[in-house]
Amino acid sequence: MNASAAPAVAAPEISIEMLATRTGVTVRNIRAYTSAGLLPPPRLQGRLGLYTDDHAQRLSLIRALRDQGFGIEAIRRIFGRAPASAWPDLVAVARSVSGSLFAEETPMIVSAEALAAKWNGQMTPALLARATKAGLMRELPDGQVQMLSPALGEVAEQLAALGLPLEDAIGMQETMARTLRTVARHWLRTLADGLLSGDTGQAERAAQLLEKARPLATGAVQAAFPVILQQELDALLRKAA
Incomplete structure (x- = not known):
């Protein structure tokens, strides 16, 4: 026997109460996720259930996906179809899309x-011309490129890391830009029709209100x-099942 070989140390196991404290997920939800097949x-x-680091890691991913709006059935199918190594990437993409994507940003020149x-x-x-036409980037006279939304660039990079071709990522962003442009126009026209009149003072007040309405539209x-x-x-x- 090799005296230098250290014996394997089993991963510590914890109770459901300790798991709840560690992950921020309630005991009730831990049991619900177990019943739903997510955990x-x-x-x-005996009668004591013992949990490991694997349970804690999976719970953290479930919580992150739930925070991004994914339903129980969608998470179950993600776990069933995507390899475990891809789960953190899926969470990162979801977080970028639903979070920083809509934040007000400072353009970046590269x-x-x-x-x-x-x-x-x-x-x-x-592809650069397509991104520019969609309003996502701007080519500068000195040959550099101004990225109007660095967060969009990060989303595209994360999608590329998952294996999506850049052409497809730009196509998705083109569709999103067209849709959001339509939403923005509808918001502004509706607000303008409801607020503007022939009165000059009222027009100035309406312009201020429209500016204040911008974060409301973004939040919506x-x-x-x-x-x-x-x-x-x-x-x-459901269609793919």
Whole structure:
């Protein structure tokens, strides 16, 4: 026997109450997720259920996906179809889409070479022209590129890391830009029709109100998008089943 070989140390096991404290998920929800098949059952020691780090990690992912608006059925199918190594990436993409995507940002200027290097040379002049036409980027006279939403660029990079071609990622962003532009126009026209009159003073007041309405519109889209995303994902997974 090799005296230098250290014996394997079993991972510590904890009670459901300790697991709840560690993860911030209530005991009731832990049991509900176990019943729903999202969480493996604990190892039983008599009547005591014992949980491991694997349970804690999976619970953290469940909580993150739930925070981004994913339903129980959608999470179950994600766990069943995606390898465990991809779960953190899925959470990161969901968080970027529903969070920083709608935040007010400072545009970032990058060189065309640096932009191309981000996607292993996938950024062609044609794709850059499409992104520019969609209003997501702007080509500057000195040849550099102004990214109007760095968060969108991060989302595209995370999608590329999951294996989605850059052309498909830009196509998704084009569709999103067209849809959000339609929403913005409808909001502004509705507000303007409701507030504007021929009175000059009223017009100035309306302009101020429209400016104050911008964060309300942003918040409305941010609140609605995860709900709609979950509904569409559930529908897609039902069709694929």
